[in-house]
Amino acid sequence: MSAAPRPVLQGLLAAATGIIASTAALAQVPRPGDRALGEYLAGECVTCHQVSGRAGAGIPPIIGWPADQFVAVMQSYRAKDRDNPIMQTVAGRFSDDEMAALAAYFGSLTPPQTK
Incomplete structure (x- = not known):
């Protein structure tokens, strides 16, 4: 089994970071x-x-x-x-x-x- 190319891993890492940041931002939004x-x-x-x-x-x-x-x-x-x-x-x-x-x-x- 070959390792995933570096750009693919970087893309996945960037996507995961974005999801985490979005979730954290939503947690900060006051609920009505x-x-x-x-x-x-x-x-x-x-x-x-x-x-x-x-x-x-x-x-x-x-x-x-x-x-x-x-x-x-x-x-x-x-x-x-x-x-x-x-x-x-x-x-x-x-x-x-x-x-x-x-x-x-x-x-x-x-x-x-x-x-």
Whole structure:
């Protein structure tokens, strides 16, 4: 049995490397959150953040935010990069999947129309 020519082996190696790189890149793509789970988890959030979208007592509205922005803010509270002990505690209890679910829920809500 003869050995495969070098160019064939190099081609196979390049193809395998490409497949591995593509698979790794797909693993990095955030999955969309489960909106129903987000609605379930939102109970604690809406005690301060009004689901109506109105700001109150210095607490910003969080409805209608893009999911990536919502998750990034929550992760920054969890990492204690943002200084708010209450939000650090709340965010610290959520997994990445739960944050994505909350982002899907709050992102699906429509901010009120301003007149």
